[in-house]
Amino acid sequence: MNALSPASTASPSTVASRNWSSSSTCWAFCLLLVPLTIATEAPHGYNSGYIIAMFVLGAVALVAWPFVELAVPRPLVHLRELALNIDIVVPSLIYAVDQFxxxxxxxxxxxWVEVTFNYTTSNAVYFYYTQSLSNVAFSMVASVISMYTRRYKWVSFFGGCLRVLGVGLMMRYCTTGSTTAQLVIPQIIQGIGGAVVLLIINLGDAIGSAVTGTVQQNLQGLLHQYVDPVVNGNATVATRVYEGGASAAELYPQGSPVRDAISAAWSANMHQLLIGALVSGIINALMCLGMPDRQLATETQNNVTDERLGVMVDPQADPEKRVETTA
Structure with a gap:
């Protein structure tokens, strides 16, 4: 069957095999990501029986998925072709790691900014969306550069480096004495980097959210570490702030010993998250170097396949001397 044949021509066996493949993938990631999210509510945390069971079943399903793909006659994902296609694998990894x-x-x-810098809710929201606004604005600039040069590899690498710079500055100024400019500029730089680096986003976001939730569990211990000595060992203050978040922290005036201790604990927890963000950002920038440095085509929309004929082409070849092979 041609790779571009309409879905309506698929046989019942083809549909069944693809359903098996899709189900295996969905169950695998659900059973791995859900326990990361709900473990804090489990009676014994990660040692709870059903949490362990979900991890084990998810891992088994994930390991089984490639074998299902290779065994069925019409797989959902052509793993052999996919694993060897650098134009798909590397950008997908870049996208996932960047989102993580x-x-x-x-x-x-x-x-973090509400607790540590006493931002109002509205100002915190403005700060929160600075990166997104920068991302949207500079994505147009990156698009123009790519259109003009007809290249994307070095634009992506430059964006990855900007991401690393933004997170590095965020780590540097992750302290209570930082100014508004020192807080906002790293967000803008990260937004610029995100605009030019992004070439599988949901997966990276889901894993990032799960890891973030796991690391933020350390906040309770850090609050006890920093706050308890200030309040003569009264553990209820740290517990109240952990459960109430920024609204509970606001009960203590900015500059008071208790609020300073709360801010220090929150910044320490944020620093742990930023280390992970910085390391993954560096990995991401290096992966950009692994992309092929292709020249984007001007006469066709698809740079790799000829959609009219359903054949693979050499995108770097002279249009008059293209080497075509069956897809």
Whole structure:
């Protein structure tokens, strides 16, 4: 069957095999990501029986998925071709890792600035969306550059480096004495980097959210470490702040010993997340170097296949001397 044949021509066996493949993939990721999210509510945390069971079943399903793909006559994903196609594998990894890094540094930022810098809710929201606004604005600039040069590899690498710079600055100024400019500029830089690096986003975001939730569990211990000595060992203060978040922290005036201790604990937890974001950002920038440095075509929309004929082509070859092979 031609790779571009209409879905309506698929046989019942083809549909069944693809359903098996799709189900295996969905169950695998659900059973791995859900326990990361709900483990804090489990009676014994990660040692709870059903949490362990979900991890084991998810891992088994994930390991089984490639074998299902290779065994069925019409797989959902052609693993052999996919694994060898650098034009698909590398950009997908870049997208997933970039979203993972972004989620670690971006998702907890709202409450962090409310607690540590006493931002009002509206100002915290403005701060939170600075990166998104920068991303949208500079995506147009990146698009023009790519259109003019007809290249994307070095634009992506430059964006990856900007991501690393933004997270590095965010780590540097992750302290209570930082100015508004020192807080906002790293967000803008990260937004610029995200605009030019992004070439599988949901998966990276889901894993990033799960890891963020896991790391933020350390906040309770850090609050006890920093706050308890200030309140003469009264553990209820740290517990109340952990459960109430920024609204509970606001009960203690900015500059008071208790609020300073709360801010220090929150910043320490944010620093842990930023380390993960920085490391994954560096990995992401290096992966950009692994992309093929292709020249984008001007006469066709698809740079790799000829959609009219359903054949693979050499996108670098002279249009008059293209080497075509059956897809």
């Amino acid at each position: 890094s972004t989620t670690l540094s971006y998702q907890p930022a709202l409450q």
